[in-house]
Amino acid sequence: MLITRFAPSPTGPLHLGHAFSAMLAHDMARAANGSFLLRIDDLDQSRSRLEWEAQIYHDLTWLGLSWPVPVLHQSTRLPRYRETLEILWTQGLLYPCSCSRSDIRAAASAPQEGAPLHGPDGVIYPGTCRPASPPKGPLPQEAALRLDMVRACEMLDKPLEYREKGETIAPQNLPATVGDVVLARRDMGASYHLSVVLDDADQQITHVIRGQDLQDATQIHVLLQRLLGLPTPAYHHHRLIRDEHGKRLAKRDDARAIATYRAEGASPQDIRKLVGL
Template sequence: MNPPVFRFAPSPNGRLHLGHAYSALLNEKLAREAGGTLLLRIEDIDTTRCTETLVQHCIDDLAWLGIAFEPNPRRQSQHMDDYRAALAKLDAMGLLYPCTCTRSDLARLKDAPRDPDGQPLYDGHCRMHGQGTGPAALRLDVAKTGASAASIWGDVILARKDIGTSYHLSVVVDDALQGATHVVRGADMEQATSIHLLLQTLLGLPHPIYQHHDLIRHQTGRKLSKSAEDRSLADMRAEGATPQDVRKLLGF
């Protein structure tokens, strides 16, 4: 039997904070206890927000923590052909449709039910009435899949207009290609598992073992966030904290 494979997969669209450190350290601990390997994946499909500088900051912060990943981390931005191949397979099954709705078009959904991320569920306008003109995203026709669990997301976007893929599609393809057997991530991603399991089934990919850990939260109770400019690992380093301080603070 092959050893277990764990992965930590940050998006370098800001500096890493304690929440990222906790998830990375937990994956390190579980991989060590299971006699497995630990991979680093850089989820940088959004090349506008995920700059080379932030990628290097991410790698440096993790090295500072002393986490030993397998060499040669996968960079999503370098593997777009893999995601296009998965989209082509789903399209050949008749499960995708183009959507040209703009942000202003979607304003009509303000009173619609919400998905687990708090966004309005798409009403299927382009599926029912045909697409308009302009750039198109690709949505999954969830009803055609017969997957009731995934219906909480509606017709989720699998290829954004500006990128050509999406988080949901890319993470599923990557986990399979990298042989990830265990996916350990924050509780905020637990609801997304229904979409990921569905895509794995449709694409004939293996199902990893999923585990969702509690989040490290701000004193106000909200989860830590890059966008809120919460205290970063770099801030802590500048204030004199050591990797051992961070590990002790997080219970490792």
């Protein structure tokens, strides 16, 4: 059975871009007599708010979407994420990192390094904290943990593939083009990359529908799926909804919030027309 999902963060109002992604995933599932799941990405407890979560339900219901309940909350999944981090740590694929974002920018911009390179997570980590050999002892608590990309790619016996347009990923390129990505954050327990891979697998998601802004991250997710022995879903990275200046919509753009359109008298069909559905 085809299963899609929409996984918003309750940190602000949903806008037209969210509406497009959610309706596209919902329509695809319904057309195939499949299932559409809603998942709440509330790992960032410092920014998540119950009132924003309530508005997510209200906005999506108003758009005509429905989903099974109860809804999965990522904040309830910390033991699952920790268990997986333990596995990767035991395999020698993780190391703790104490660098701040400013530390990384400074190190990557050092004269001997040339212009800093950018990957799916921004400036590619220059390897400041990367050890010469895997760390020993128990998995560190309350620490940022990075994936040793070179060691991870050495464990693969064939190229990474995923179904969208027949993409093939050459693992040997990932250390230079992606770098050692963060899989656990001090303040959230897990990063987006780790949580989304485990949640999609555990919810048996067959088709991931999301924006083109996340396409570069897919190579990280396929890599983690291979390392952890998880299935790789089909991916569809859709066009982004932009403002009149061509800028991608953000949650702070309240003028294009679904709730604003609703308050001004728009109908769900009006929203569909606005986003090209």
